[in-house]
Amino acid sequence: MxxxxxxxxxxxxxxxxxxxxxxxxxxxxxxxxxxxxxxxxxxxxxxxxxxxxxxxxxxxxxxxxxxxxxxxxxxxxAAPPADIxxxxxxxxxxxxxxxxxxxxxxxxxxxxxxxxxxxxxxxxxxxxxxxxxxxxxxxxxxxxxxxxxxxxxxxxxxxxxxxxxxxxxxxxxxxxxxxxxxxxxxxxxxxxxxxxxxxxxxxxxxxxxxxxxxxxxxxxxxxxxxxxxxxxxxxxxxxxxxxxxxxxxxxxxxxxxxxxxxxxxxxxxxxxxxRWDYLFSVIKTFRDSDKYILPDRNSVxxxxxxxxxxxxxxxxxxxxxxxxxxxxxxxxIPTKDPATNEAAMGKVHDDKKREAxxxxxxxxxxHPGLVPICFEEFDAVLGxxxxxxxxxxxxxxxxxDQLLSVADTPGEKTIEGLRAAVDVGVRYIVSWLGGNGAAAIHNLMEDAATAEISRSQIWQWLHNSVVLAGGEQVTADLVREVLADTEKQLRSEDGFPVDNLGRAVELFEQVAVADEFVDFLTLPAYEEID
Known part of the structure; x- marks a missing residue:
């Protein structure tokens, strides 16, 4: 040194x-x-x-x-530099x-x-x-x-x-x-x-x-x-x-x-x-209000x-x-399954076409495999x-008012959405604690924003007593039950790294269920590393 x-x-x-x-x-x-x-x-x-x-x-x-x-x-x-x-x-x-x-x-x-x-x-x-x-x-x-x-x-x-x-x-x-x-x-x-x-x-x-x-x-x-x-x-x-x-x-x-x-x-x-960080911030800013409750994250x-x-x-x-x-x-993230790839690539094309x-x-x-798709859609507009x-x-x-029109968002709040939020949030925290902040989860490259939107949405549903589409009310007991099911499933999943799983589950529960909303889950998580 x-x-x-x-x-x-x-x-x-x-x-x-x-x-x-x-x-x-x-x-x-x-x-x-x-x-x-x-x-x-x-x-x-x-x-x-x-x-x-x-x-x-x-x-x-x-x-x-x-x-x-x-x-x-x-x-x-100022005008942009030539190289960008x-x-x-x-x-x-x-x-x-x-x-x-x-x-x-x-x-x-x-x-x-x-x-x-x-x-x-x-x-x-x-x-x-x-x-x-x-x-x-x-x-x-x-x-x-x-x-x-x-x-x-x-x-x-x-x-x-x-x-x-x-x-x-x-x-x-x-x-x-x-x-x-x-x-x-x-x-x-x-x-x-x-x-x-x-x-x-x-x-x-x-x-x-x-x-x-x-x-x-x-x-x-x-x-x-x-x-x-x-x-x-x-x-x-x-x-x-x-x-x-x-x-x-x-x-x-x-x-x-x-x-x-x-x-x-x-x-x-x-x-x-x-996207995800913005949705996370929407929830964080108005987490106590029932006028800003979002449906399942994947439907937004x-x-x-x-x-x-x-x-x-x-x-x-x-x-x-x-x-x-x-x-x-x-x-x-491109996969070896042609059907999965075709459906996902179509969505990427649509998304980049809309933006261009x-x-x-x-x-x-x-992922490098998506670079040609993005070029194709932007080349078509930019020439x-x-x-x-x-x-x-x-x-x-x-x-x-248009920026605030969260209540007009189509989609339902479901038990499947709750389970998915717990699953991806815990998976990501396990990866993060292990030193990898860019985690491949369910064919998507996820970063900390993924876990933030997952846990903050659960916190919002819980603290606003949301009733899901199937009639279940979101309670601390329900969240803990889903967490326990998720931990059990991940421990039985071939190849899943379980060394940090217990800590990840505890941390997710802390930031999703606690009375006080933690501004960023990476702050308490940071105290768990090194």
Whole structure:
């Protein structure tokens, strides 16, 4: 381990090549971010609780009166850098070495290098992910597995451009202390990548590009903008070199899209429309209200009225301001069963066709096998154009009531939906505790958002005394009964890793049944690892 700066403690153990990443200078840079901005982060987290209390009291959210001048103003975000002007296909995944190589070789235009929801923050993962980013930026990333299989960057494809997703504002990194306090995890993930790779990326004709998750307000975007400005000044990187795409995956953020773009306008690379995290946030924001109760999660599609309003507003907002609008995830993993593949691929085609037709500039896939489908649907709309930012969707006008129209969502609440939520939630937590945050479950690539929507939906049904379509009332006893059945079934399933199953069941029960709603299940889960 390298020397540590004054006031900095590294509590994590040794990780292969970790001394190349956790240098004294890099840790000093991260500590500078913590000292300059940590208190503001804390204030913004406290503000989240205050705003939720206000929303609960009012029974609604709305566009902000105090920022009307921004929504009505005449401004644009900075023009996109040349290497990410065309983002029609983006692939997502953790910074695992093999998956990183496969993502860069996939043919996709962009790779979302995920240090957040698809990455369990074991200390080894946190550091090795930075090692892998260091190597891939320099095109020196290779891997030989114990079985003798060799992975390296191919010369016959254009490699995907990495956009790094740090952890959200709510997360602290317990393995690094600055002045006796855990450092904000986002400062670790952003800071180490920026410190080691920003100038190298610039020298190669690219730049330090990011995805920003879980934000709830334009003030949180302002903080990120100030972090970017500070980081660029500290390292002598030109202002505006950093570019960031914001995931609009919280309910409050959907009412502040223009303001978020405005705060980041010198550093903006647009907005993204997700799904599971957004639904999770809908439930979390109004979890005590019977006006926002969703049906079975798999029946809530992107064509539900309130989801349609959200995506239409996102495209309109982005293109009005000259910014990218990026669509959501196709999570299917191709299988050896032709019938399953055909049905799933048809749904992926339909989903990407809808997004391209709506004006999105690109979309996400979770597996290299879906890259050609996404290209096919976006090529049909974009042709030789790099994007369709010039399609401003002036005809779109979305009201707050339309964004709030959750009660109009078709679908039923069923015992099968409850069982499915428990099953996938427990399976995911088992994987997460074992160090794999990108889990293949029932032919879908799942990340932490899957478990969040599963447990939060059960919490909502339970605490609102929902009666299911078959007449069963959701009670704590019913949830525990389904949990017990699920645990028994998983223990008998061939090949299922049961080492963490007991802890996963306990954790799921804690966050699904407890009187107090835990903001993020990954926070108590984090205390269970390392």
């Amino acid at each position: 390298s020397e540590t700066p004054a006031g900095v403690q590294v509590l994590g153990g040794a990780v292969e090549r970790g001394d190349e990443i956790l240098t004294e200078e890099a840790l000093e840079f991260v500590a500078g971010l913590q000292r300059a901005f940590g208190a503001r982060r804390d204030e913004l987290l406290a503000r989240r609780k205050e705003r939720r209390a206000e929303a609960t009291a009012k029974g609604r959210l709305d566009f902000l009166a105090e920022t009307r001048h921004i929504r009505e103003g005449d401004w644009q975000v 002007a065309d983002r029609r296909v983006e692939i997502t995944g953790p910074t695992d070495r093999k998956m990183a190589i496969n993502a860069l070789n996939s043919g996709a235009r962009v790779w979302l290098a995920d240090l957040e929801d698809a990455n369990t923050p074991h200390w080894r993962n946190v550091v090795s992910g930075q090692v892998n980013l260091y190597d891939l930026v320099r095109k020196q990333i290779e891997l030989t597995t114990p079985e003798g299989k060799h992975y390296k960057l191919r010369d016959d494809v254009k490699h995907a451009v990495p956009l790094v997703r740090p952890r959200g504002w709510h997360f602290d990194e317990k393995h690094i202390l600055v002045d006796g306090k855990p450092v904000v995890a986002a400062f670790v993930d952003f800071g180490l990548h920026f410190f080691h790779n920003a100038k190298e990326l610039i020298s190669r004709g690219s730049g330090p590009y990011f995805y920003l998750p879980k934000m709830e307000s334009h003030l949180e975007a302002r903080l990120w903008n100030d972090v970017f400005t500070h980081a660029q000044q500290e390292l002598g990187v030109p202002h505006g070199t950093v570019r960031a795409t914001v995931l609009i995956e919280t309910y409050p953020a959907a009412f502040e899209m223009e303001e978020i773009l405005y705060e980041l306008r010198d550093h903006s690379a647009g907005l993204n429309a997700g 599609t992107m064509t539900a009225p309130f989801m349609r309003a959200y995506t239409e507003l996102l495209v309109r907002t982005c293109h009005k301001r000259g910014a990218f609008a990026i669509g959501g995830m196709a999570a299917f 037709g709506d004006g999105f500039d690109g979309s996400w896939v979770a 030789d154009k790099p994007n369709q930012i010039d399609r401003t969707r002036d005809e779109v006008s979305v009201t707050a």
